[in-house]
Amino acid sequence: MKVNAKRIEKDIEEINKFNSTPGQGISRATFTQEYMGAIGYIFKELEKIGAEIKIMRGGNIRARLEGTVKDAPSVMIGSHIDSVFQGGKFDGVVGTVTSLEVIRTISENKVFHKNPIDFVIFVEEDGSRFSSVLLGSRIWTGKVKEEEISKIIDKEGISYREAMTESGLIPEDNSILEGRKIKAMIEPHIEQSLVLESQGLSIGIVETIAGIKQLEVTIEGVSNHAGATPMNLRNDALCGVAEIILNAEMIASQNRTSVATVGLVEVTPGKTNIIPGKVRFTLDIRDKDDVTLNEISDKILKSIEVSCKNRGLSDTIKLASYTKPVLLSKKIVEIIENSAKNQGIDTLRMISGAVHDSSVIAELTDVGMIFVPSRGGRSHCPEEYTPLKDIEIAANILLESVIELSK
Numbered sequence: 268m269k270v271n272a273k274r275i276e277k278d279i280e281e282i283n284k285f286n287s288t289p290g291q292g293i294s295r296a297t298f299t300q301e302y303m304g305a306i307g308y309i310f311k312e313l314e315k316i317g318a319e320i321k322i323m324r325g326g327n328i329r330a331r332l333e334g335t336v337k338d339a340p341s342v343m344i345g346s347h348i349d350s351v352f353q354g355g356k357f358d359g360v361v362g363t364v365t366s367l368e369v370i371r372t373i374s375e376n377k378v379f380h381k382n383p384i385d386f387v388i389f390v391e392e393d394g395s396r397f398s399s400v401l402l403g404s405r406i407w408t409g410k411v412k413e414e415e416i417s418k419i420i421d422k423e424g425i426s427y428r429e430a431m432t433e434s435g436l437i438p439e440d441n442s443i444l445e446g447r448k449i450k451a452m453i454e455p456h457i458e459q460s461l462v463l464e465s466q467g468l469s470i471g472i473v474e475t476i477a478g479i480k481q482l483e484v485t486i487e488g489v490s491n492h493a494g495a496t497p498m499n500l501r502n503d504a505l506c507g508v509a510e511i512i513l514n515a516e517m518i519a520s521q522n523r524t525s526v527a528t529v530g531l532v533e534v535t536p537g538k539t540n541i542i543p544g545k546v547r548f549t550l551d552i553r554d555k556d557d558v559t560l561n562e563i564s565d566k567i568l569k570s571i572e573v574s575c576k577n578r579g580l581s582d583t584i585k586l587a588s589y590t591k592p593v594l595l596s597k598k599i600v601e602i603i604e605n606s607a608k609n610q611g612i613d614t615l616r617m618i619s620g621a622v623h624d625s626s627v628i629a630e631l632t633d634v635g636m637i638f639v640p641s642r643g644g645r646s647h648c649p650e651e652y653t654p655l656k657d658i659e660i661a662a663n664i665l666l667e668s669v670i671e672l673s674k
């Protein structure tokens with residue numbers, strides 16, 4: 268028994284027809300017309316196999332194939348369909364279409380399974396509308412409380428609840444997702460990096476999802492005339508930040524698994540003829556190991572202090588977010604690995620540098636992730652691409668793993 272690659276190809280095409288920026292990448296923000304168009308297509312496919320569709324807490328979607336043992340914990344598969352502004356066709360979509368094809372194949376072939384099999388679509392994984400990543404899984408698992416949900420608004424001031432109600436995704440089951448209800452979860456996803464492609468592999472198996480520390484740093488110096496102030500009498504905040512950024516690069520490079528990125532820099536006053544008096548920037552530090560993550564971040568903080576001292580600058584540092592690394596299930600890694608081996612596919616155990624809904628669910632139950640290559644390592648951009656052949660292989664491995672877990 269194998270999945271049908273032609274159907275997967277069609278699903279990818281159909282879902283990506285729902286796009287608010289045609290010709291300029293894919294944009295599909297949560298609860299918008301485009302989002303609901305894609306959901307509508309998926310619902311039609313699910314209705315064909317008679318899956319029981321239910322809108323869950325926070326507008327997350329669950330389509331269930333009931334197993335022979337009523338009320339047994341479910342085997343969960345799926346991903347998300349929201350997309351960052353002008354992103355690509357594959358982030359989230361790969362996990363969605365492979366999971367959809369797997370439940371279609373199981374249903375059509377009347378495969379015996381004791382446990383229910385749940386195909387899920389998590390809301391707002393990519394922060395596409397409410398700028399809050401993993402929002403759907405965090406609401407469903409009760410990590411975001413009712414009163415906090417009430418405060419979530421998009422750029423236009425429309426609240427999460429209002430947008431959800433407007434879309435028609437009104438929860439029929441508002442209960443919090445508990446670990447005892449899920450036996451295991453597997454999420455296929457694009458790698459969003461170059462490792463698989465560079466090694467000529469189709470499949471990666473995630474062992475750990477990296478931890479992330481995000482800092483907001485403000486460096487203050489003295490604004491002054493760019494012409495009248497001699498070089499030795501300056502306290503140029505931007506020169507200090509330039510040094511800090513290069514130090515962060517050097518510190519993170521000393522460790523094979525660490526990464527550090529300054530993605531946003533705001534210079535004040537930001538004028539051609541004025542020495543920058545104030546610079547605000549973000550620092551994103553990641554590692555698979557919590558101790559190393561904190562060591563790297565401490566070293567970078569120390570270097571900020573030294574640079575500021577040497578240059579007569581002051582610093583204010585705020586911790587914006589901190590997510591510990593998540594260890595995925597060894598048992599699921601082995602099940603995925605065996606399924607791949609049975610199909611003659613070489614795999615690589617790897618770290619995910621990006622977070623996923625799987626990180627949230629991993630706190631509740633055994634979770635695994637199957638990675639497929641991203642061409643050129645590109646993601647969150649129109650160039651995002653994964654060959655259909657690799658997606659098909661991932662779907663077949665998912666199929667065998669799900670059958671193993673639910674039998």
Ligand SMILES: [Zn+2]
Binds near residue numbers: 347358359392
């Ligand atoms: Zn994603």
